[in-house]
Amino acid sequence: MRFWVMKSEPDVFSIDDLKREKKTGWDSVRNYQARNSMRDDMQVGDLVLYYHSNAEPSGVAGVAKVVGPAIADPTQFDRKSDYYDEASKKDAPTWLMVTVGFVEKFASVIPLEALKAEKALAGMPLIQKGQRLSVMPLSKEHFVKVLSMAGAKTSVS
């Protein structure tokens, strides 16, 4: 199993929204690298750190899980969507999404600042300067470290 960070603006879709809805299609990703991660490397059962961006504070808000494989993102075919992609073909969709399920909301958000200050997380892709991917991998060790910082209930075997 692999471990991931997935980012969402809480004004758009927060960990509380995920908790209420139980699961959601991770649509609207329009970055090839993030798409390729979902298509090639994500598997059902993988665990996800749920990151709030453009938030107060920005940071890891909880844990989610990949519960459905990469399928066509319907927003690319929806003319009314901001994410409509005229060039994408139904039989060969450009953009994909996985389905993500709620696992746990942390007692408090682990702010980006705290992640950067933690020596054991050096090298974690999320905290590298200039990274803007909405879906990115991290190591099991880093994942477990963030769980312990959060006092999380989730455990990794």
Add this chain to the structure above:
DNA sequence: GCCAACGTTGGC
């Protein structure tokens, strides 16, 4: 709201 970082587009 500012602006640095960086991906994408398009002229050549």
Add this chain to the structure above:
DNA sequence: GCCAACGTTGGC
């Protein structure tokens, strides 16, 4: 294929 212009992300 280069690279300037432009758009987006996201911390602050």
